[in-house]
């Protein structure tokens with residue numbers, strides 16, 4: 001069976017480092033907001049080059065606490081994509097703001113600049129750009145659009161650890177970047193975790209209080225915060241795993257490179273890849289085909305697991321009736337949801353696994 005993720009196939013040295021981290025915390029007697037969290041925040045800041053980092057409980061909280069810190073709330077609109085993990089939308093609704101969905105580009109499934117422009121109204125306060133599948137693209141254009149519109153640019157980096165444009169790591173092009181360390185992400189914990197990152201030290205300091213009941217000094221509360229602390233145990237695991245991420249990203253790119261070069265089945269089209277290797281970390285390798293469900297069944301028959309990211313776009317979710325959209329609709333997002341399929345692309349795949357996936361796809365009759 002070739003799986004979408006295979007944690008047990010990870011190198012034994014990494015397993016040993018993770019177990020050593022668990023033991024270190026268990027024997028430290030310090031379990032919440034201690035030296036491991038501070039140590040990981042510093043390591044993640046130096047690895048990304050983003051000056052200020054605060055660990056939080058998950059990626060959703062990194063987004064919603066950031067929106068709260070920016071003062072986004074009831075009556076405000078936040079534009080984002082319907083083709084994302086639903087957490088992106090929940091961050092907006094959790095602060096009482098109104099999500100407005102713009103359409104995606106067909107070639108990349110990333111937000112369309114023209115569609116976002118059509119979705120801006122006088123009430124728009126922010127744009128959440130999702131670096132979907134691990135790709136960072138056209139950041140100077142997005143920065144300029146948000147500056148001209150007078151709205152905050154927010155980056156959802158839950159899928160894009162390590163992705164850079166022109167040498168700049170994602171998460172620092174706008175007001176803040178939100179990272180998730182859910183186990184399947186490119187940098188994952190042994191449970192939940194997240195990070196709020198920004199070049200703005202005051203904003204990060206505010207989120208650092210919000211994650212801990214909004215308290216500034218012990219039992220003194222300046223804000224109505226949340227309980228969104230990163231555990232010492234998860235921070236220690238993340239520090240160990242951070243040492244491996246560059247190697248894992250290289251392997252993801254190698255696998256994606258083979259798929260791009262060797263997938264030749266006419267009815268199966270990979271999404272557009274960037275010219276610069278740095279822009280994409282291939283959290284997911286996504287193809288589209290008009291016969292998606294048949295392809296999924298064909299691959300399953302060859303022992304290859306695939307997944308759909310995402311089968312139901314946000315505007316078709318029952319939890320979100322009558323959501324506001326680009327007035328011209330979300331046709332590309334609807335089409336993508338019906339035709340996209342994610343192939344296995346994790347760093348534990350062997351060359352032989354990759355060859356098996358390629359020959360299985362290439363033998364798909366359509």
Ligand SMILES: *Cc1c(COP(=O)(O)O)cnc(C)c1O
Nearest residue numbers: 058059060085087088158180182
């Ligand atoms: C995973 C993910 C999130 C949410 O992260 P959690 O840590 O699960 O809260 C948000 N946005 C995107 C694009 C994601 O992939």
